[in-house]
Amino acid sequence: MEIVCPLCNGLRKQEMDCPSCHHVMKDEGAVIDYLDSYMPTISMDIKNQNDGVIGEECLHLFRCSYCKKEKKILISPYII
Ligand SMILES: [Zn+2]
Ligand SMILES: [Zn+2]
DSSP states (O other): OOEEOTTTTTSOOOEEEOTTTOOEEEEEEEHHHHTTTTOHHHHHHHHHHHTSOSSOOEEEEEEETTTOOEEEEEEOOEEO
16 A cells, blocks of 8 residues: 555646636646755655655645646645
């Protein structure tokens, strides 16, 4: 049994409506990837832990394709 983020692992796709313009917001990936340039050492630690981590929600960045609004959403893990 393993607990994984369904979006990071390509198990499903998620899209949502932009709250401003109602165009589609697309998943831009886990927010952790965006922290690399700010905190390389800390994010490296988190990444290593995430390899086998249990019950962690994964924070994803969604961006509207139209107005470029960004929103961070916590993704519930899947058990596989
Ligand atoms: Zn994820
Ligand atoms: Zn929008």
